Amino acid sequence: MAAIGAARRRYLNAAQAGALAFGLANVSAFAGEGQALQVSNAWVPVSDTQGVDVPLLMTIKNQSTEADALLRVSCPAANFSEKHTVDRGEGAPAMRAIKSIPVPAAGEITLKPEAYHVMLLQTRQVLAEGDTFSCSLMFQKAGKLETEVHVIRPR
């Protein structure tokens, strides 16, 4: 009997933790402050010309016990964006557009040109080292987050 009671309490604690995480995700969807998800180190490489495609990279940390997914990215610095993965098989690695980028539960993902990443298509401006611009990110569960993107010269 005691063992069953303890197991039941553990289950209830886990359920409460899940409810709390869900509540935080909802708050961040309204407030846009990203308490369940934290986006950091968002950057694009420098580009001397406009109208080109550049990868947008960042780290997404998920403190929720539920997995999430990056659905849409919108930046005034580019006309369109896509989510990409990179296929490796015979021949050269090839980028492929996908519907969303998975964000693991209680973990983090760092976007990379050779793995999951966002691609900004048809940039509307020259991207000079040190410039910054803002992008809006739409996540399946956490909702909409804004992040500042830095233009960096890769080393």
Ligand SMILES: [Cu+2]
């Ligand atoms: Cu790409």
